Amino acid sequence: MADLSSTSLVYPPKVRPGDKVAVLSPSSGLPEMYPAVYEQGLQRLREIFHLEPVEYPTTRKMHSSPQDRARDIHTAFADPEIKAVISSIGGDDQLKVLKYLDPELLKTHPKAFFGYSDNTNLLNFLWNLGIVSYHGGSIMDRFGRSGAMHPYTLESLKRALFEQGEVEMYPSPTYTDEDKDWNDPANLSSQPELFWGG
Numbered sequence: 001m002a003d004l005s006s007t008s009l010v011y012p013p014k015v016r017p018g019d020k021v022a023v024l025s026p027s028s029g030l031p032e033m034y035p036a037v038y039e040q041g042l043q044r045l046r047e048i049f050h051l052e053p054v055e056y057p058t059t060r061k062m063h064s065s066p067q068d069r070a071r072d073i074h075t076a077f078a079d080p081e082i083k084a085v086i087s088s089i090g091g092d093d094q095l096k097v098l099k100y101l102d103p104e105l106l107k108t109h110p111k112a113f114f115g116y117s118d119n120t121n122l123l124n125f126l127w128n129l130g131i132v133s134y135h136g137g138s139i140m141d142r143f144g145r146s147g148a149m150h151p152y153t154l155e156s157l158k159r160a161l162f163e164q165g166e167v168e169m170y171p172s173p174t175y176t177d178e179d180k181d182w183n184d185p186a187n188l189s190s191q192p193e194l195f196w197g198g
Contacts, residue, residue: 011132012084012112015161017050019083022076022111023139026069027118028091029062030140034182038088041144045086048149049161053139054081059088066093070100073122077109084161089140090117098125106131114138114160134160146180147191171197 015021023042025031031038038060042053056072058064076085098121107129114137115123126133136142137157143149152172159167174194180187 009130009132010107010110012110014164015051015083015112018052020052020054020081021045022072022079022082022085023053023055023059023088024069024072024076024085025059025061025064025088025091026073026097026115026122027087027094028089029058029060029064030089030091031060032062034140035060036185036188037140037144037182039144040188041088041139041142044143044149045139048154049158051084051161053086066096067100069097073097074102074105077106077111080109082111084112084114087113087115087119087122087138089138090115090119092118094118094121098122101125103129112160114157116141145192146187147189150174173197 023045045051045053054076056075058068058072073085076082106126110131113119113122113126113131113133115133116136116138119138120135123133123135136153137160142153142157145153150172152174173196175197176192176194178193180190180192
C-alpha cells in the first residue's frame with residue numbers, strides 16, 4: 001500500500017446533468033466486438049444520467065497499443081470540458097499502459113474515474129497520486145446490462161457521480177453471476193436471473 005502521508009486526497013468535482021464525460025477503453029476495446037451492448041450503455045448514460053459521452057480513438061478499437069490508450073487517458077484528463085472518465089469495460093493488459101502515463105498531468109487535472117476488473121490497475125495508479133476514483137460502473141456491463149440497469153447499481157452510480165459527502169453502503173439484496181451472451185441481440189432486453197443474497 002502506498003504511503004499517502006505526504007499526499008492529500010483529492011475528491012474531483014461531481015458532474016452535473018448535461019456535462020461531458022469521457023468514455024475510454026484503457027484496457028480492452030470490446031465496444032468494437034459488441035457494439036449493441038455498448039450502444040445500450042451509452043443510451044442509458046444519456047437518457048437516465050443526462051450526461052454526454054465523448055469517445056476517443058481507441059474506445060471502439062481492439063488491440064490498441066498501450067501508448068495510444070495512454071494518450072486517450074491524457075487527452076480526457078487534460079480537457080477542461082470533460083468532467084469524469086468512465087471505462088467501457090475491463091480487460092487483461094492495462095498494466096502495459098501504466099508506464100506511459102504522466103503522473104503530473106493526471107495530478108494537475110484530477111477527474112473521477114469509473115472502472116472495475118482490469119481497470120483496478122488505473123484505479124490504484126490514481127489512488128497513489130491521491131486522486132479518489134470509483135470501482136465499478138463500466139459502460140458495457142453496468143450501464144449496458146441486459147434488460148435494465150440493476151436498481152442498486154443505478155442508485156450507487158447516481159450517488160458517486162452527482163452527490164457530495166459520505167454514503168452508507170449496504171449489501172445488494174439481489175445478485176447474479178450468470179452472464180447473458182452478448183452475441184445474441186435478444187439478450188439486450190432480456191432480464192438476467194437474479195438470486196437473493198444472504
